[in-house]
Amino acid sequence: MRQPTAFTVLIGVLLVAGCGAGQRDAASTATPPVTAPPATTAPTPTGTAFNPTDIAWLQLTVAMTERLLPVLDLVPARTTDPAWRRTATQVATTRRADLERARRLLAEAAAPTTNPHEGHDMPGMVTAPEMTALRAASGQSFHRLLAGHLRAHLAQSVRVATAEQQSGVQPGTVALAAAVVRSGTTDLARLDRLDPG
């Protein structure tokens, strides 16, 4: 009795898995061949292909930037130093533009609008307790905290944008990654001059 059972069950599994599903090519679902491409690409309404790296990087960029902007918004109230204020304004302007581009690309990819990293403490993200400490600091101690968070954010942004340049495929997304690497590297150098510590 066991032999037919094994066959029946296996065929059942293959059917469930989609191998017999006719027009749907099952290669990418239940039993991808070992030769499957590492990053699958999905056609979007506009015909521009995003791979999983593109989507993950865009979502992470949105999440990281949304966490940074409130930090930069604190600057005018916490310090009168014109150099720090200029730097904060400049980084915020660049990152806001990046954020808009990332959101547009996510919309184009028809990726979920919910932020999968909301409330998620990832490298380069300021946590709620750190935000509280920033709000309580001013002058030099504020500069020191700000420099640390800004450096961590920019370094992590450059790191993941470099990875997106290597593993992403969608031209607009890879171009945005290149822009983030360029501006991030420039901002890091500017930060080093401002805070040599």
Next chain:
Amino acid sequence: MDRAAPLSGIPRRLRLATAIGALLVLLGTYLVSATDRADAAAGRAGADFGANAIRVAEFPADCTYSHRLPDDPIVFPGLPGASHMHSFFGSTVTNAKTTLPDLVNSPTTCDPRVDVSSYWVPTLYRDNVAVEPAIATFYYLGEGVRADVVANTQPFPQGLRLVAGNAKATGPNDSIARWSCLHAGHVPPSKDFVNCPSGTMLESYLDFPQCWNGRDLDSPDHKSHLAYPVNQACPSTHPVHVPKLRQVLRYPVTGDPSRFRLASGPGYTMHGDFFNAWPVAELARRVQDCIRPVIKCGHDGRPI
């Protein structure tokens, strides 16, 4: 995005490879089942299951700690360094760029060696020093649903990617984590770290969902292609019953929980990632011989 994606973009050659693969799987299953039949005839003395079989639908994989990386090939594919620190178990090669073909031929820390799947969790720190589990067991179970549902359990599709638990939990209420103490049952379990007496170990339990939508290897949130059972059965949206994966980690630490943190935050942010790379026939055999007939099996997938 990552779900059942390139339907039209797969070259003909790949489809042919899939078809040949399916035939090989059929052949493999036939051989395994034939061998198994001989074993059954020799060992089970004419009964459906041996007189001494333990009636628990279970087979385990014990996979010791392999390595740490700030990578997550499910949540941040292709983006090394994008994640908080993870501790990896099973396949020894997993990194941000890992795909199924990388796992299939990889070395593994698992007993049994045929399990080349990858399992990972946020790293546990005590006083900011990483601590790795002394024991990491991944149980494949048939429980929490009606007997007829267990009897119809299907294997996980190879290449399935799945996240369980809530890395973003802001409190115990939005968490399914469970912390307890090994050999200290009197300490009540909690969704956050517990204070274990010396001589015991801090334990983490995490159950993965066991109802699959029958279609997708992954989903945008890496969770919703599977669901937990409702009223002891799988919901119509996720009709395929697969084994319940239960991750049990035993950490060699005790005492003051305020000294512990996970890379993802407090204890209730515990989560687990599973990238299934079991050989199709091996997993199918274990489901058939251990889960469906409700028999407790050992690491070799044979009745204990």
